[in-house]
Amino acid sequence: MKQKIVNRILAVVLTIASLLVFAGTNMAAKKLFLVTTLPDLASIAKAVGGDHVKTFAIAKGYQDPHFVDPKPSYMIKLQKADMFIQVGLDLELGWVPSLLDGARNPNILPGAKGYVDASVNVPLLEVPVGDPTKLRAQGDIHVYGNPHFWLDPLRGKIIADNIYRALVRLQPENEADFSKNLQAFKAKIDQKTREWTERMRPYSGTKIVAFHNSWPYLEERFPFDIVMFIEPKPGIPPTPKQLVRVIKTMKQNDIRVIIIEPYYSKKSAELVAAKTGAVVVELAGSVGAQPGIDDYFDLFEYNINKLIDAFKQAGIQPRATED
């Protein structure tokens, strides 16, 4: 009887072992599997990697990238990943570390070949100065600088460079393809950015109000002017007092447009709009934020269209361009 049980256990062990061997040989798939935190990174990685890569983005484009739940199902994706790409600068601090811990994949840990911090070499805005232990009194401040840098297409080229280097590390045999894709991506970015800038030029310097401080890089590239935020401090929900201040400023400066991220309640922005007659525009913070924003280029196309529509709707007169 006992023997029978032992034999049965052994049979199970054997089956599992052979399954593992099978799984092991299967691992040598040809396409690299890239897992990214945000869909924007996935889109750029897809552009550079081309047919050699498969991508998966953990956060959806309409999700708040600061607050993503580290669901165990994402660990399974990371466990199978050849490369992991994150924005960095502590943007994903609340959820990426526990995902990496649970994934048991040493090849994508910080410092390993398959790890990419997209912020490497990116010139940053709003890098705080002063005693870091006092920064949280200012709300959700990122100690290394504002992390929303993918919202500048030219900085997107630096992200592409970072991903390119990692792809070459993993698949040096495809260097020529990656290099060709990278150049094509950069050329398209340059050409498109010229177009977008041209379209925004008549509205350059237009004063607007934003809900949260996600837009300094977009603001710098297509120069409009964010005068103030509806949040009193980053991450702190709007107070009536702050709304009063916003309304006052908007009236004084004749500000007619409010921009907001898709993941915040529009209630307070609409309240302010009702008092000031301003237009509330929901911009896209990431690829996938709205249907039709399928890649990194769509993201800017969408935001530029939305902004120009809002400026027109608010009756802001385009200025004649000087040149």
Added chain:
Amino acid sequence: MHQKFLFLLVFIAGSIILAAPLQAQQARKDTTRAAKTDSTEALDEAELEKELARELGLLAGSETDTSVTPPQTSAPAISGSIARAGSVLNPRISVIGTFFGSGTGNQAVARAVDVGLSETEFSFQAYVDPYTKADFFVAFGREQEDPFAGPDEEAANLSEYEAELEEGYLTTLSLPFSLQIKAGKFLGAFGKLNSLHPHAFNFVDYPRMYVNYLGEEGLIDRGLSINWLVPNPFDLYQELTLEITSGALGGPAFQGNSKDLLYLLHLKNFFDLNDNTTLELGFTGMQGPNGLERYKTRMGAVDVTLRWKPLRMNRYKSFELMLEALASQYETAAGIISSKALFAFLRYQVARRWFLGARYDYSEFPDDSEHNEKAYSAILSFYTSEFQKMELQVQRGIPAWGDAFNRILLRVVFVIGAHGAHKY
């Protein structure tokens, strides 16, 4: 004859298990080699690596690739900003403080009102080397009055703080087959709640089930934890954990006896029902000495956690249902005592910073299934930011001995320093 057959089977199984990583590695190598056409240099490297591994007596498969990669330099803007030079190599440090207040009616405890700092937890976390990560949690805490303890219980010492190593363990980073080993002192993989630190609970007090069976701080023990992500064709998250610990807990159901160890087996299943809803289903089996000579306690438990949180507006609305139940068999000279306990918890987010919760507790005792206690709680939580929360709990307690009582519990939990990642 039979024995020989058995031996053969063991031998085959053993060699397959040993060979599997080797083969996997081989397969990977082969493709890289095929891909790196004409690159004889790379080919030699692979050969050399294998040769060296043989020389060193290492199994190629068990060695993880820790080869040096070009250093990834940080953005230039960082270096010029906040100077943290001195602390860069320090482990990630955070301090979590808990202010606690309680008011208990009906003379259920010696001191009706108790207010003050109840616990301060220091955590230190860092990678040791390419193979391991270390986590330490040191807590300075003090006793609290337990109105369920009954009239004979002596009064708690409310003023003295005692330091305790809550947890201290090493975790491996690079074992093959998705295995992970944890060694040291750690929270046991029992149920759902036990693996969380109390400040992460969404209520102020431990459920009675935990207090009466595992002890006032849940199941914490010294030993070894091995867990495995079970591979499956559906890409489901399934984690199997085996823990072998000293059993020297001093908890009500388990007590060390220097000869017997505590064994725990936990299976965690995680399902994404849709983008917004998840279900976690866990099963725990446990066996260990109960302190009566060499008698044992056996326990089975199940935990269910259902969560709903819309992805798009994930900071405004959410819902959570948590249920844990256990059945215990406690051996004594006079026979086996079978008992059970459970708690259920519901939480609904009413606004960006406000949550409402309700909890029901039912618990017998490991050595006494004739008596039981019950508790009904309502909880209101307010988050000032991600770094601070306030919780107010009102509770109707019906102890096994003594009169029913009402009490109010209040706590403020705050964190300074590196903000650790949340567990899901």
